[in-house]
Amino acid sequence: MQAHNERVIAAPPATVAAVLADRELFPQVAAGRSGEFEGDWPQVGSVCTVQRGVGPLHAADVMRVTRRVGHGLQVVGGTDGVLTGTVTIDVEPVGADRTRVRLTEEPTGGVGRHLPGLRRLLEARNEGVLARLEQQVGARS
Numbered sequence: 001m002q003a004h005n006e007r008v009i010a011a012p013p014a015t016v017a018a019v020l021a022d023r024e025l026f027p028q029v030a031a032g033r034s035g036e037f038e039g040d041w042p043q044v045g046s047v048c049t050v051q052r053g054v055g056p057l058h059a060a061d062v063m064r065v066t067r068r069v070g071h072g073l074q075v076v077g078g079t080d081g082v083l084t085g086t087v088t089i090d091v092e093p094v095g096a097d098r099t100r101v102r103l104t105e106e107p108t109g110g111v112g113r114h115l116p117g118l119r120r121l122l123e124a125r126n127e128g129v130l131a132r133l134e135q136q137v138g139a140r141s
Contacts, residue, residue: 001106001107001113001118001119002104002105002106002119003104003105003106003118003119003122003123003126004102004103004104004123005102005103005104005123005126005127005129005130006100006101006102006103006130007100007101007130007131007133007134008094008098008099008100008101009098009099009100009101009133009134009137010097010098010138010141011097011098011099011137011138011140011141012093012096012097012098012099013070013071013091013092013093013099014071015099015137015140015141016071016091016099016101016133016137017071017072017091018140019133019136019137019140020042020071020072020073020089020091020133021041021042023035023037023041025136026041026042026048027048027050028132028136029129029132029133029136030048030050030061030063030129031050031052031061032128032132033050033051033052034050035048035049035050036048036049036050037049041065042065042068042073043065043068044065044066044067044068045064045065046064046065047062047063047064047065048062048063048075049061049062049063050063052079059079059080059082060079060080061077061078061079062077062078062079063075063076063077063087064076064077066086069088069090070090070091070092071091071092071099072088072089072090072091072101073088073089074086074087074088074089075087078109078110079110079112081110081111082110082111082112083107083109083110083111083112083113084107084108084109084110084113085105085106085107085108085109085113086105086106086108087103087104087105087106088102088103088104088105089101089102089103090102090103090104101130101133103126103129103130105122105126107122
């Protein structure tokens with residue numbers, strides 16, 4: 001099972017890639033909050049850890065870059081054993097000043113991968129990721 005989201009952003013791929021590579025902006029885009037890094041983000045092997053939670057319930061979301069693809073990237077990560085998976089963010093030009101961003105998430109482990117309706121939940125969450133990406137790209141343009 002894979003969750004797919006796509007959005008066309010009114011900016012060139014290099015601008016989108018710059019937001020994905022920004023250590024302050026990436027965790028805001030990915031999770032709506034700040035993060036901690038290990039390594040030279042977003043080089044292969046680097047890690048971004050974001051704390052997610054509400055009230056007293058918190059979990060670490062750890063994302064490790066496993067591959068760079070043009071202006072995009074692939075991360076493997078998970079949230080404290082609840083759900084693990086691979087997320088690929090493909091960035092490709094559409095005309096002169098627009099970019100298609102495809103976000104594909106494939107759950108690979110954790111108890112959460114057995115939830116009914118997981119695809120819809122991931123696609124709803126990832127729609128928020130793309131909306132925050134578009135907002136940050138717009139602020140940079």
